[in-house]
Amino acid sequence: MLKIENLHVTVGERKVLNGLTLEVPTGEVHAIMGPNGSGKSTLAYALAGRPGYEATQGRVLYDGQDLLALPAEERARAGVFLGFQYPVEIPGVNNVYLLKAALNARRKAAGLTEIDAFEFLEFVRGKMKFMQMDESFLSRGVNESFSGGEKKRNEILQMLVLEPRLALLDETDSGLDIDAMKVVAQGINSLRGPDRSIVLVTHYQRLLDHVRPDRVHVLSRGRIVHSGGPDLALELERRGYDWVLEASAA
Amino acid sequence: MTEAAEIEALVGRSYRHGFVTDIESDTVPPGLDADVIRFISRKKGEPQFLLDWRLKAFRHWLKMREPRWAHVRFEAIDYQAISYYSAPKVDANAPKSLDEVDPKLLATYEKLGVPLHERARLAGVAVDAVFDSVSVATTFKEKLAKAGVIFCSFSDAVRDHPELVEKYLGTVVPYTDNFYATLNSAVFTDGSFVYIPKGVRCPMELSTYFRINAAKTGQFERTLIIAEEGSHVSYLEGCTAPMRDENQLHAAVVELVALDNAKIKYSTVQNWYPGDENGVGGIYNFVTKRGDCRGRNSHISWTQVETGSAITWKYPSCLLRGEGSVGEFYSVATANHFQQADTGTKMIHIGPNTRSTIVSKGISAGHGQNTYRGLVKILPSAHGARNFTQCDSLLMGGECGAHTFPYVEVKNATATVEHEASTSKISEDQLFYCLQRGISQEDAVNMIVSGFCKSVFRELPMEFAVEAQNLLAVTLEGAVG
Numbered sequence: 001m002l003k004i005e006n007l008h009v010t011v012g013e014r015k016v017l018n019g020l021t022l023e024v025p026t027g028e029v030h031a032i033m034g035p036n037g038s039g040k041s042t043l044a045y046a047l048a049g050r051p052g053y054e055a056t057q058g059r060v061l062y063d064g065q066d067l068l069a070l071p072a073e074e075r076a077r078a079g080v081f082l083g084f085q086y087p088v089e090i091p092g093v094n095n096v097y098l099l100k101a102a103l104n105a106r107r108k109a110a111g112l113t114e115i116d117a118f119e120f121l122e123f124v125r126g127k128m129k130f131m132q133m134d135e136s137f138l139s140r141g142v143n144e145s146f147s148g149g150e151k152k153r154n155e156i157l158q159m160l161v162l163e164p165r166l167a168l169l170d171e172t173d174s175g176l177d178i179d180a181m182k183v184v185a186q187g188i189n190s191l192r193g194p195d196r197s198i199v200l201v202t203h204y205q206r207l208l209d210h211v212r213p214d215r216v217h218v219l220s221r222g223r224i225v226h227s228g229g230p231d232l233a234l235e236l237e238r239r240g241y242d243w244v245l246e247a248s249a250a
Numbered sequence: 251m252t253e254a255a256e257i258e259a260l261v262g263r264s265y266r267h268g269f270v271t272d273i274e275s276d277t278v279p280p281g282l283d284a285d286v287i288r289f290i291s292r293k294k295g296e297p298q299f300l301l302d303w304r305l306k307a308f309r310h311w312l313k314m315r316e317p318r319w320a321h322v323r324f325e326a327i328d329y330q331a332i333s334y335y336s337a338p339k340v341d342a343n344a345p346k347s348l349d350e351v352d353p354k355l356l357a358t359y360e361k362l363g364v365p366l367h368e369r370a371r372l373a374g375v376a377v378d379a380v381f382d383s384v385s386v387a388t389t390f391k392e393k394l395a396k397a398g399v400i401f402c403s404f405s406d407a408v409r410d411h412p413e414l415v416e417k418y419l420g421t422v423v424p425y426t427d428n429f430y431a432t433l434n435s436a437v438f439t440d441g442s443f444v445y446i447p448k449g450v451r452c453p454m455e456l457s458t459y460f461r462i463n464a465a466k467t468g469q470f471e472r473t474l475i476i477a478e479e480g481s482h483v484s485y486l487e488g489c490t491a492p493m494r495d496e497n498q499l500h501a502a503v504v505e506l507v508a509l510d511n512a513k514i515k516y517s518t519v520q521n522w523y524p525g526d527e528n529g530v531g532g533i534y535n536f537v538t539k540r541g542d543c544r545g546r547n548s549h550i551s552w553t554q555v556e557t558g559s560a561i562t563w564k565y566p567s568c569l570l571r572g573e574g575s576v577g578e579f580y581s582v583a584t585a586n587h588f589q590q591a592d593t594g595t596k597m598i599h600i601g602p603n604t605r606s607t608i609v610s611k612g613i614s615a616g617h618g619q620n621t622y623r624g625l626v627k628i629l630p631s632a633h634g635a636r637n638f639t640q641c642d643s644l645l646m647g648g649e650c651g652a653h654t655f656p657y658v659e660v661k662n663a664t665a666t667v668e669h670e671a672s673t674s675k676i677s678e679d680q681l682f683y684c685l686q687r688g689i690s691q692e693d694a695v696n697m698i699v700s701g702f703c704k705s706v707f708r709e710l711p712m713e714f715a716v717e718a719q720n721l722l723a724v725t726l727e728g729a730v731g
Binding site: 049050051071072073075076077081082084087088090091092093097098101105106141142158162 | 691
C-alpha cells in the first residue's frame with residue numbers, strides 16, 4: 001500500500017525528515033511514535049501533500065503510484081485521508097456541505113455518479129449515530145466553536161464517510177476524554193479491513209490499548225530508528241524513548 | 251506555487267459579460283447645459299414642474315464640487331465629454347409585449363443568463379428591463395395592477411401619475427444633496443417607479459435588470475419606491491455591463507419612502523464591468539440610495555452584493571424617523587484587481603425606539619481596495635434607540651487592502667450601540683483542509699468565501715441568493731495552481 005524510501009523533507013529552511021524509510025502493507029495498522037519534534041506531523045503532512053512541505057529526496061509509492069507527484073486534492077481523491085491534529089474552523093460552511101462535496105469529489109474520481117441529497121443524508125446519519133454525534137452537528141459550521149473532542153470526533157466521522165484506502169491519523173487521541181477515546185477508537189477499528197491501511201501518529205500508548213497496531217515504529221530526528229510489534233508501544237510507555245535513541249545512536 | 255501566487259492566479263479570471271449589442275442609439279452630442287436638460291425633458295414630454303426641478307438642480311450643481319473624502323482615486327471626470335441622453339430608436343412605439351422587443355436585446359439578456367420571458371414566467375418575477383436609458387419591456391403589469399401596485403418606468407410614472415411623482419420626488423434625497431445626486435436630478439433619463447397602496451402586500455418580487463450599453467453615455471437612473479401604510483414590497487435590482495475601455499459614469503439615485511407599518515426590502519446584485527486586470531476601464535458607480543422610515547414601525551432593509559465597477563461609492567442609508575422603525579443594511583462588497591469600493595451605510599436614528607442592524611462583509615483580492623464607511627447617528631429625540639454593527643473583512647493575497655471607518659455619534663444616553671469588527675485572510679490551513687478532503691482549490695475558495703458571506707446571502711430572496719453565490723464564484727474563481 002504505502003512504501004516510503006529514503007524520504008527527505010524540508011519545511012521552509014528546516015530539514016525535518018532525513019531519509020525516512022517505511023513500508024505499510026495493505027490491511028495493516030501501523031503506529032508511529034516518537035518524542036516531540038521528531039517529525040511525526042511533518043510525515044503526515046508531507047504524505048498528504050501540504051504546500052510548503054517539500055520532499056527534496058526519496059520517493060513515496062502509494063499502490064505503486066508516485067504519491068509525491070500528485071497535488072493534495074488528487075491524493076485525497078485517490079483515497080489518502082489525513083485526520084488533522086488541529087482541525088481548522090471554516091465559519092459559515094456547514095459540515096454537511098463540506099462532507100457532501102468531499103464525498104462527491106472522491107466518487108467522481110472513482111468514476112461513480114454523485115450521491116443524491118437524500119441518500120447522502122441517510123448514509124451520514126448512520127455514521128453519525130455510530131460516532132454518537134448529535135443531528136444538529138450537520139448544520140453547524142465546519143469545526144466552528146467545536147470542543148477539542150468534537151473536532152476529533154468530526155475527523156473520524158469524515159474518515160468513515162470518505163472510506164479512505166490509507167488513513168493517516170495525526171494525534172487523533174490528544175484532547176479526548178476516556179469515553180470519547182472509546183468512540184474514536186471504535187470508529188477507527190470499524191474502518192480496519194483487508195483493503196485498507198491505517199497509520200496512527202501518537203504520543204501515547206492510550207489509543208493503542210483500543211486500536212491494536214500490527215507494527216510500531218519509533219521516529220527520531222526525521223528517521224525511523226526502531227520498529228517492533230505491538231508490545232513495543234507498551235515498552236516505550238514504561239521505559240520512555242531514551243533507550244531506543246541511545247541504541248540507535250550506537 | 252506559493253499561497254499568495256495561487257490566490258492571485260485564482261482571482262485573475264476575466265470578466266464574462268464582455269460584449270456590446272449594436273442597437274442604433276438616439277444620442278445627444280456630449281456636453282451639459284440648460285438646453286440639454288430642456289432637450290431631455292421635452293424628449294420625454296415632461297410636465298413643467300419636473301423641468302423646473304431639473305433646472306434648479308442644474309443651477310445648484312454648477313456651484314458644487316466633487317466630494318474628495320472617499321478612499322478612492324480616479325482621473326478627473328470631464329462632465330462636458332459625456333452624452334446625457336441615449337435611447338433605442340424604437341422608443342416612439344414602445345413594445346407592449348416581448349414579441350415586439352428587438353431580438354438583439356433579447357439575445358443580450360440570454361448572454362447575461364437573464365432569459366427574460368423564462369425568468370419572468372418560471373419565477374413569477376415582474377421585470378422592468380432598463381436598456382440604456384429607456385424602458386423596453388415591462389411584464390406582469392396587469393397582475394400587479396389588479397393588486398393596485400404601480401410598477402413602471404419612471405417616465406411612465408411621470409406621464410401617468412404625475413401627482414405621486416411631484417409629491418415624493420426629492421423628498422428623501424433632495425436635489426441639493428450631493429454632487430452626484432444633484433447631477434442626477436438635473437439629467438436623469440429613466441428608472442423605475444413603484445407604488446404600493448395601503449395595506450397591500452405586493453404579490454411578487456419586483457425585479458429590474460439594468461444595463462449600460464452605449465459608449466460614453468453616462469447613465470443616470472432614478473428610482474422611487476413608495477410603500478403606503480401597512481404595505482409590503484421586495485424589490486430586486488441586478489445589473490451587468492459590456493466590456494469597455496473607457497470609464498463610464500453611473501450616478502443613480504434611489505429614494506424609498508415607507509409609511510406607517512410599511513416594509514420595503516431592496517436587494518441589489520451589482521456586476522458592472524470592473525475594468526481589466528490592469529485597472530483600465532470599468533464603471534464609476536457613484537450612487538445615492540436612501541430610505542425614509544417616515545411612519546411608526548416602518549421597516550427598510552437594504553441588501554447588496556457589489557462585485558463589479560471600477561469604483562463603487564455607495565451608502566444605502568435609512569432615516570429612522572417614525573417611532574419603532576427599523577433600518578437594516580446587509581452588504582457583501584468585493585474589490586479585485588484594481589477595483590476600489592468605498593461603501594457602507596448611514597443609519598440616522600431620529601424617532602424613539604428605532605433600531606438598526608448593519609452587517610458588512612468586505613472581500614479584497616488582487617490590488618483591490620475595500621473600504622467600509624458607516625455612520626450611526628443617534629439624535630437627542632431617539633430615546634431607546636439601538637444599533638448593532640458587524641464589519642468583517644476578508645483578504646485574499648498580499649497586495650490588497652481593507653479599511654474600516656465606522657463613525658458613531660450618540661446624542662441620547664439611553665441608546666445602545668454595538669460594534670464588532672474582524673479582519674482575516676483565507677488561511678492556508680482552511681485551504682489545505684478542503685484540499686485534503688478532495689475539494690479543488692477553486693471550490694474551496696468559493697466555499698470559504700460563501701461561508702464568510704452567509705449572514706448577508708441569507709437576507710437575499712431565494713432566486714437572487716443563488717445568483718449572488720454564482721456571481722461571487724465567477725468573480726473570484728480562476729485558473730488554479
